[in-house]
Each structure stands twice: as structure tokens, then as C-alpha cells.
Amino acid sequence: MDKLLIEGGTPLSGEVAISGAKNAALPLLCAALLTREPLTLTNLPALNDIDTMLNLLAQMGVRVERETSKVGAGGTASADTPGKSGTATLDASGLDNPVAPYELVKTMRAAVLVLGPLVARCGEARVSLPGGCAIGARPVDQHIKGLTAMGAEVTVEHGYVHAKATGLKGRLKGARLFTDMVTVTGTENLMMAACLADGETVIENAAREPEVVDLANCLVAMGAQISGAGTDVIRIRGVDRLHGATHRIMPDRIETGTYLCAAAATGGQIRLTHTSASYLDAVIDKLMDAGCAIAIEHNALTLKAPLRPTAVSIRTSPYPAFPTDMQAQFMALNTVAEGTAVIRETIFENRFMHAVELIRLGADIKIDGNTAFVTGVPKLDGATVMATDLRASASLVIAGLVARGETLIERIYHLDRGYENLEQKLVALGAKVRRVK
Numbered sequence: 001m002d003k004l005l006i007e008g009g010t011p012l013s014g015e016v017a018i019s020g021a022k023n024a025a026l027p028l029l030c031a032a033l034l035t036r037e038p039l040t041l042t043n044l045p046a047l048n049d050i051d052t053m054l055n056l057l058a059q060m061g062v063r064v065e066r067e068t069s070k071v072g073a074g075g076t077a078s079a080d081t082p083g084k085s086g087t088a089t090l091d092a093s094g095l096d097n098p099v100a101p102y103e104l105v106k107t108m109r110a111a112v113l114v115l116g117p118l119v120a121r122c123g124e125a126r127v128s129l130p131g132g133c134a135i136g137a138r139p140v141d142q143h144i145k146g147l148t149a150m151g152a153e154v155t156v157e158h159g160y161v162h163a164k165a166t167g168l169k170g171r172l173k174g175a176r177l178f179t180d181m182v183t184v185t186g187t188e189n190l191m192m193a194a195c196l197a198d199g200e201t202v203i204e205n206a207a208r209e210p211e212v213v214d215l216a217n218c219l220v221a222m223g224a225q226i227s228g229a230g231t232d233v234i235r236i237r238g239v240d241r242l243h244g245a246t247h248r249i250m251p252d253r254i255e256t257g258t259y260l261c262a263a264a265a266t267g268g269q270i271r272l273t274h275t276s277a278s279y280l281d282a283v284i285d286k287l288m289d290a291g292c293a294i295a296i297e298h299n300a301l302t303l304k305a306p307l308r309p310t311a312v313s314i315r316t317s318p319y320p321a322f323p324t325d326m327q328a329q330f331m332a333l334n335t336v337a338e339g340t341a342v343i344r345e346t347i348f349e350n351r352f353m354h355a356v357e358l359i360r361l362g363a364d365i366k367i368d369g370n371t372a373f374v375t376g377v378p379k380l381d382g383a384t385v386m387a388t389d390l391r392a393s394a395s396l397v398i399a400g401l402v403a404r405g406e407t408l409i410e411r412i413y414h415l416d417r418g419y420e421n422l423e424q425k426l427v428a429l430g431a432k433v434r435r436v437k
């Protein structure tokens, strides 16, 4: 089990390139199921979750060709790094097994994103119910409700969702859908299913995340008829078939925000390239409230941290409000800020697991239900801590970069799911970080 050893106290400085967005790449890979023609995706990040999704698609009969660029986005390739941002071409003409088995789905709940495309393309699918995960139960009832409204017969038994289209020629039927809450992958699943349905589908209360828009742009390039992506009402007019396309995956706004938080917490100055500030307004506002100076360029941004950040309160909410995927990172920043911050997590029911680990590093945090009260302390002290989920791990890395002395983070496989070449990028920014077995 790999661990990350960090010697804290060095302000980050320098420049790194941001990778393609994990949460855009995952649904985009599933979009390949909707056509018999090849779909090529560029700026594909080299992450464990991407490997998992590609393995899942391959066992369904999808042919996958992958090439990685020699020099990665975050620095030079080296022997022990998994590979680099690259390109994948997927060919689902041989799709013959519309099943997503438990063994793969249990390691990555985003695998549920194959459900909509499989029912739309094959007329049926068997997808293991994604287990819960550290941050919450994370049910998929809205995905099922929407497919049912589109005429699918859906049964849930033995831990599997079995969906069968019952419209004519085994197709789904266009319908007016309303999700009870904003759901990102729910919106993505239903939008993909609707592309090949018979008639028009309207998704109300749709997620407005940029990753939903990136997926819609790719689907339109494949011949889908979609309008309203990025708003809370998305209209999809079903077509008989989609064709291949080439699509560049958008930059990862959460990776961008994570490095910005790390620079802010360590009192550094960094420049991030191959990314955009336009999907991070809420995060940039909060970083400026914390006292950071941020310069925005066309596809880069620079952050200069104050000597000591000011505490900033946050309340997570669906896009364009403050993203839940940045909550843990901001809690780490607040542990060393001036003043007390109130952090309210409204999306997931158990997304404060990083708090107890931050307390081990000397943070002053009180949790009351879905609210955390963080009072900044002058210094954190290094310790051994344990990562519990992807963004909690990032929070511990940020705290370790600030803490005096050594911090050892265990179970960093969580990090490898969502941060490409993390050590290389941090070392490029002057951090004293290394992976130990």
C-alpha cells in the first residue's frame, strides 16, 4: 500500500499544467457505447478511475486503443509514473455484453453511467448497483426513475439494476423528466439515453455542471440534437443513430481549485496552465476573500497568496455555487487561516471524514451535523494520517504541505483515482513530497 511522505513548510511556487477533467472523461467514455463508429477523446487524464472505466467497457466488447503523450501535462514521464494525459479511441461496434459486473462497479460508482447508453443502444442493460462510498449512500433512484419514465422496465434484484426498453423496436420513448434533486451523473445518464429515444425528452431540474455541458457538446458532435445544456432545462430530440467524433476533454476545474488551495495555504505563488478560470467563479471569489491575488489569462491563471489567509465560510451547493468537491480542500486552508470559518456541506451526508484527520495534525475543528466550525491555528504539526476518499486525501496533502515536520498519508490509492501525477506536479512546485511503499 503506497504512502505519501511530505516535509511541510515550503511555500509552493512555479508552474504546472492541469490535466483533463476526470468527471468529464468518465461520462464521455460511456458516450462511445451510443454508436457503432469510433469515438476519439483527447486530453484524457491517466487516472485509476479512467483505467477502471476502460476495463469495464472492454469487457462489454468495446475495442479500446490508447496512446499516451511522451511528456505528461504535469512534467516529464518517469519510470514509475502510470502514464500521461493522452488519447483514447473507442469502437463499440462489437458491443455484445451489456453488463456492468459488481467487481468493477463496486470500485467506482461512476460506472453507473453505462446504464443509460446501454439501454439506449442495446435495448437492455444489467448494471450492478453501485455500493455506497465513504461520503454517503449515493443511491441511483433518480437514474432509475428517469429511465422508467422513458418506458424502460426496470427491476432491481440481487444487487443489479436490470433495465429493458419496451418502446417500438426496443427503443426508449422521449418523456418529460424531473429529478427530485440536482444529480450530475443522473442528468448525464438520462441525457445520453434520450439521444436515441423515440421523440423529445425534456430534463427539468437538470445539473448545470460544466462537465454536463462538455458531454452535451461531444454528443452534438456525434449527431445528437441537444439544447439547454448548462441550464436547468435540457431538451433532447432523439435520432436513429449517432456517428463517431473526436472530442477534447475539458480541463479539470477541481484539480485546478485543489492546487490553488495548496498555494493559498502554503503562502506561495503558482501559475496553472491548460485550464480555465471560467468554471471556478465561486472558488475564486472565496480565495480572493481569503486574501489571495488571482490573475486570470485565456487558459491559465496565477495565484499569489497572502502571508496568512483569512478564514472564509462556505456552503456547498450545485453549480454554479461552491462545489462540494472543493469543500475538503477549503477546510484544510481554513485550519491555518486567521479567524473562524463555518463550512456547511449540503450535498453529501458524510463528507467531513477529513476533519478528524486534520485534527490529528493540530487543527481546531468542531463538527455539528452537516456544519463544521474551523478556527485557524498558527501552525499544524506533521503526523501520520489516513485518506478516506478522493477529496479528503487532497485535503490531507494540503495540510501536510503546511504542517511543520513530516506528514505520512496512508491509503493514497484514493488520490491516484483523481489526481494525475500528483507528486511530480507538487515537486515541480517546490514541495518536498515522495511516494513510499
Ligand code: EPZ
Pocket: 022, 023, 026, 110, 136, 137, 138, 139, 140, 141, 142, 143, 144, 181, 182, 183, 184, 185, 186, 324, 325, 347, 348, 349, 390, 391, 418
Ligand atoms: C458527481 O457525483 C461527481 N462524480 C462527484 O464527484 C460530485 O461530488 C457530485 O457529482 C456532486 O457534484 C462524477 O461526476 C463522476 P449527484 P454524482 O448525483 O453524480 C443524491 C469526485 O470527488 N442522489 O450529483 O454521484 C446523492 O446521494 C466525485 O470527483 C440521490 O439521492 O452526485 C447526493 O446527495 C465525488 N439519488 C446528491 O443527490 C440519485 O439518483 C448529489 O449527487 C442521484 C443522486
